[in-house]
Amino acid sequence: MLTIGLVMLQGARKEHAKALVNAAKEMNLDVEIRNLRKSEEIGLIDGLILPGGETTAMKIASQSEDLLSALWHYVETKNVPILATCAGAILLCQNKLIRATIERNVYGGQLHSFQTMIKSTIGDGEFPGVFIRAPAFKSNECEEIAYFDSEPVGLLDANRMALTFHPELTDDLRFHRWLLTSALKTKGL
Numbered sequence: 001m002l003t004i005g006l007v008m009l010q011g012a013r014k015e016h017a018k019a020l021v022n023a024a025k026e027m028n029l030d031v032e033i034r035n036l037r038k039s040e041e042i043g044l045i046d047g048l049i050l051p052g053g054e055t056t057a058m059k060i061a062s063q064s065e066d067l068l069s070a071l072w073h074y075v076e077t078k079n080v081p082i083l084a085t086c087a088g089a090i091l092l093c094q095n096k097l098i099r100a101t102i103e104r105n106v107y108g109g110q111l112h113s114f115q116t117m118i119k120s121t122i123g124d125g126e127f128p129g130v131f132i133r134a135p136a137f138k139s140n141e142c143e144e145i146a147y148f149d150s151e152p153v154g155l156l157d158a159n160r161m162a163l164t165f166h167p168e169l170t171d172d173l174r175f176h177r178w179l180l181t182s183a184l185k186t187k188g189l
Contacts, residue, residue: 006049023180048075086135089164102162110133116148123177
């Protein structure tokens with residue numbers, strides 16, 4: 001049994017949970033999803049999903065419960081794999097948990113959201129990438145794993161994955177499967 005923490009501050013949390021359950025079914029795994037709202041809920045997690053949302057609102061919402069600072073400490077000391085999407089990727093970069101810099105809303109505001117086919121080294125073939133007020137990586141020292149045209153939109157730094165798009169809003173499960181596979185390896189299974 002794997003326990004995956006799902007940060008419940010903002011973003012497509014239900015969609016991430018559904019994608020994780022579907023990926024676990026495909027892999028014939030038992031998975032428990034632990035909804036994280038407070039630092040004391042972290043417990044023993046084997047992996048972490050940091051959904052998108054609005055970064056400033058996420059930071060403010062987490063302050064009273066000390067959730068994000070407790071999570072950063074936990075993942076640094078326990079080497080827990082992370083799947084971070086959109087604003088989650090921004091938080092990883094801002095907290096130096098991935099060796100990259102990032103800029104918010106590069107592709108425009110909410111009205112400029114779009115979907116396009118993306119190439120990736122994870123999984124087979126292209127897949128639909130959903131960009132909603134998406135950030136862009138400005139520099140990185142990571143493995144580039146997904147591209148929109150020639151621009152990296154997905155990075156892997158050890159067992160921390162940062163995506164500037166929303167895979168949870170599609171039927172493609174490759175990144176949620178990656179998280180489960182990484183959690184199994186980290187757990188020694």
